Amino acid sequence: MSSVVDQLTGLPVAAWAGLVVAAVVLVHLVPLITDPYQVRSYPGPFLAKISDAWLGWVAAQGHRSEVVHELHQKHGKFVQIAPNHVSVSDPDALQVIYAHGNGTLKSTFYDAFVSIQRGLFNTRSRPEHARKRKIVSHIFSQKSVLEFEPYTRMHIKKLMNQWDRLYDLAMKGGSGEEGEGWQGRDGRLWLDILPWYNYLAFDIIGDLAFGAPFGMLDACADAAPVAISHEKAMSSYGETDTPEITYFPAVQILNDRGEYSASLGVLPPHWRPIVKLLPWYRKGNKAVQRLAGIAIAQVAKRLAMHTDRSDLLGKLQEGKDDEGNPMGREELTAEALTQLIAGSDTTSNSSCAITYHLAANPMVQQKLQRELDEALGNDDDPVSTFEQVKRLPYLEAVINEGLRLHSTSGIGLPRLVPEGGLTVCGRFFPEGTVLSVPSYTIHRDQDVWGSDADAFRPERWFEQDEKAIQKTFNPFSFGPRSCVGRNLASMELLIILSSILRRYHFVLEHPEQGLDTKEGFLRKPVECRVGIKRRTV
């Protein structure tokens, strides 16, 4: 043995390099030849067949949904996107891959999203998920969500006050930097609405999940308190003192974290410790730490308040599992963090994309405003109530059409085939294969949505086969891991969009440009510059 070691250590550098290259080639070619998941016959890029690096690279570029969509357009229903991963673009596959009872689990992709400890979103264990979901699901029941309405409406009012203030200044020829730069021109206030929707969504979820808003709407800035030392903050659990904090841009941190985790998560787990050393991934890893620091700082502050306020954290504290046990503080912090991540930029990016499409389609905007004026015309309060807008058909169609076309959650959410394998759309996949259905692609399926599937046209929601539409429309995913916050998300979108579209008229600043997006785990607009005119006094 020692002579083999002696011979190897005595090799020249060139021979070492040759050995490393040979080992890398072998590691990639053996699975291609032996085809343990029987996926080689599916079409897809050659690089994706031999290495996970292809999908990792595509994810890091920020347009995974579009790239996978093009592959489906070229190759059809089944596309191999990694050595053990097949993307299936068929609405029927949703019922099999994501349904209750078929035994699929979240893949190792979700390990890249863990911080503090596994939360409802990233736990891969079925019993652990069932336990958490039982505690959390009643918090998001329709009845419970209505208790959150006053907080939601209060922050929407704040956003409108800020826009009104800037509008009045703009009409006097003012301009400034608040948000991302604004100015008055041609009787309109011109600004990027994306940061404002982010301030709004973060303040709402901050208020609900941590007992106080981040104060972004007041400050007109992206800044959240972060615990400086996690270890120190964590070790003070049970004590009344709060951790030392500093301020970081939370929206930026969340974007960095999403891009990092979505790219790291598609790489094999044993590569990840090495990949994390690369500069781009190091920055993402820092974002994961800082995001955890936000939850630690906010939960510590909230618990020190000793209030009986009816919010998400209060309800999480009251929740008990089957044995009657409440969550410990670390789990509580991890779940509050889950809600911050899952419930903030999902709502803001969806609201932003929907507003973009309304500004780009003046006739649709006009029709929506007519419906809003008829339903709310006499009400002096500029912020609608859920009761007023929950059954406005055109508003609902506009929101659904925006969620369909933009697909905030657009990538195929990866699920692991269980023991015994799984048959999907007539094809058998053995245990260990990763399968996913890309929402972005099925949201553009012309057999379901018609030949104008790429257009923003809410009218289609009244025309097309409702059963096919409901089976294919997948913004909140499907089955046991579907969005637990769906009721809250729907309430927020209804109130935000009805209030804002009733009060303002929107046009695009650059109508010739499409909506530029960047995708990590979510598809996010990069910016959305519009001209706002106030419709009501």
Ligand code: HEM
């Ligand atoms: C428009 C807004 C929203 C969209 C499009 C959306 C979409 C989704 C999707 C697609 C999933 C499945 C993720 C996966 O399987 O990897 C999910 C899960 C989840 N969402 Fe949402 N969501 C939204 C708003 C919210 C809100 C407001 C909350 C709560 C504050 C929330 C909390 C969660 C949680 C905790 C999960 C994990 C559920 C589990 O695994 O049991 N979401 N969401």
